[in-house]
Amino acid sequence: MNFNLRLTARYLQPVAYTLTTVAMFCVTTAMAVDGEYAVTIQDHRFQPAELVIPADKKIRLSVENRDATPEEFESHDLNREKIVAGKSTATIYVGPLTPGRYRFFGEYNEKTAQGVIVAQ
Amino acid sequence: MFGTAVIVFREVLEAALIIGILAAATRSVPNRNRWLLGGLAAGLAGSALVAVSTDMISAMASGVGQELLNATILGIAVLMLAWHNIWMTSHGKALAISAKAVGQAIQQGRQENSVLLVVVGLAVLREGSETVLFLYGISASDGAGTSSMLLGGGIGILAGISLGYALYAGLLRVPMRWFFAATGVLVLLLAAGMASQAAHFLIQADVLPSLATPVWDTSAMLPENSIPGMLLHSLAGYDPRPAGMQLVFYALTLATIALGMKWANSSLPSK
Numbered sequence: 001m002n003f004n005l006r007l008t009a010r011y012l013q014p015v016a017y018t019l020t021t022v023a024m025f026c027v028t029t030a031m032a033v034d035g036e037y038a039v040t041i042q043d044h045r046f047q048p049a050e051l052v053i054p055a056d057k058k059i060r061l062s063v064e065n066r067d068a069t070p071e072e073f074e075s076h077d078l079n080r081e082k083i084v085a086g087k088s089t090a091t092i093y094v095g096p097l098t099p100g101r102y103r104f105f106g107e108y109n110e111k112t113a114q115g116v117i118v119a120q
Numbered sequence: 121m122f123g124t125a126v127i128v129f130r131e132v133l134e135a136a137l138i139i140g141i142l143a144a145a146t147r148s149v150p151n152r153n154r155w156l157l158g159g160l161a162a163g164l165a166g167s168a169l170v171a172v173s174t175d176m177i178s179a180m181a182s183g184v185g186q187e188l189l190n191a192t193i194l195g196i197a198v199l200m201l202a203w204h205n206i207w208m209t210s211h212g213k214a215l216a217i218s219a220k221a222v223g224q225a226i227q228q229g230r231q232e233n234s235v236l237l238v239v240v241g242l243a244v245l246r247e248g249s250e251t252v253l254f255l256y257g258i259s260a261s262d263g264a265g266t267s268s269m270l271l272g273g274g275i276g277i278l279a280g281i282s283l284g285y286a287l288y289a290g291l292l293r294v295p296m297r298w299f300f301a302a303t304g305v306l307v308l309l310l311a312a313g314m315a316s317q318a319a320h321f322l323i324q325a326d327v328l329p330s331l332a333t334p335v336w337d338t339s340a341m342l343p344e345n346s347i348p349g350m351l352l353h354s355l356a357g358y359d360p361r362p363a364g365m366q367l368v369f370y371a372l373t374l375a376t377i378a379l380g381m382k383w384a385n386s387s388l389p390s391k
Contacts, residue, residue, distance in 0.1 A: 033326070058326075062183075068260060069256075069257035069260050070174065070253045070254070070256070070257050071257075072250070072254075076339060076343070076344055076345070076360070076361070077339075077361075079320065079333070079334065079359070079361050079362075079363065080324055081324075082186060082187070082324065083174060083178070083186060083250065083253060084178070085174040085175040085178060085253075086257075086260075088175050088178060088179070089183075090178050090183060090186070091182070091183030091184060092324060093323075093324060093325065093326040096333075107127065108127070108254055108257050110123065111123075
């Protein structure tokens with residue numbers, strides 16, 4: 001029993017640690033977004049295929065999938081991945097980015113679904 | 121067909137490696153296989169459910185429901201793996217101390233089994249739902265070559281499972297002296313990698329600040345979609361362009377579990 005109690009205390013420690021950390025950061029976030037941008041997926045292609053956004057700002061990107069099939073918005077350059085169900089819209093936060101070109105693609109239809117975000 | 125196989129392989133690989141490590145780490149736990157299969161079945165059932173409700177999940181929490189779900193799944197898995205590792209540290213030593221401890225350990229083995237089931241289930245749930253969606257997308261689009269793409273999906277699944285099994289078989293060949301240390305380290309890295317991925321989703325959802333992004337960029341040297349990159353990503357949470365917050369989560373998890381293991385080890389009777 002003694003063994004059990006000691007173990008329980010041990011397991012609770014990391015839990016408490018994690019919760020405190022999460023709570024701490026949630027208080028410091030709720031940060032402002034500097035702009036809203038949108039891209040559309042149709043026939044497994046992004047429209048527009050090139051999106052210009054301001055550098056060093058955080059933006060909200062909404063991705064509308066007009067196809068019936070699901071797509072995964074993915075970008076290694078941006079370190080983002082998100083599934084967008086068929087006939088629906090998803091929200092992805094991007095940035096702040098240093099000036100440059102950031103490729104993104106639809107993982108499920110990589111041949112056609114290609115795009116780039118240009119931060120300037 | 122080849123492209124399909126690669127995508128499905130990528131999704132299956134991560135879950136297969138996790139199951140391979142856990143199956144090896146718990147090889148002395150009674151009724152392990154039944155629990156593993158239970159976790160697998162629950163995960164698959166959950167995958168189908170998540171895949172069907174992707175729409176609804178995405179729309180939750182002002183459009184970031186998917187990220188929150190992923191982060192929660194990963195967070196629970198991290199806690200379970202932490203528990204597993206710390207429990208295993210005391211269990212392995214208790215077994216060596218006395219026959220009485222063995223009886224106690226087997227009794228606690230039941231708890232351990234349910235932890236295992238949860239982690240396996242969560243791993244399958246996360247990767248499985250994406251695979252289900254992807255394969256659904258293929259079968260729903262009525263272009264030519266649908267059957268060859270489904271064949272590719274099958275090949276991808278088999279290849280992923282084979283690698284997971286190879287890892288399992290390889291671990292079983294590790295001599296008993298180093299076995300617990302080896303699986304312990306693997307589970308530790310697995311948990312830290314999952315914590316970093318959870319942070320990644322919370323940053324994407326704008327719940328956490330990224331701190332610096334990226335802290336480094338090794339995508340030219342070791343790209344995420346190369347085979348070594350994928351393996352390192354699944355096993356140790358490798359990210360070629362990590363955000364600062366991901367590193368914080370990685371380091372905190374690593375340190376907390378390692379300390380817990382050390383504590384579990386030193387507070388046991390040393391006779």
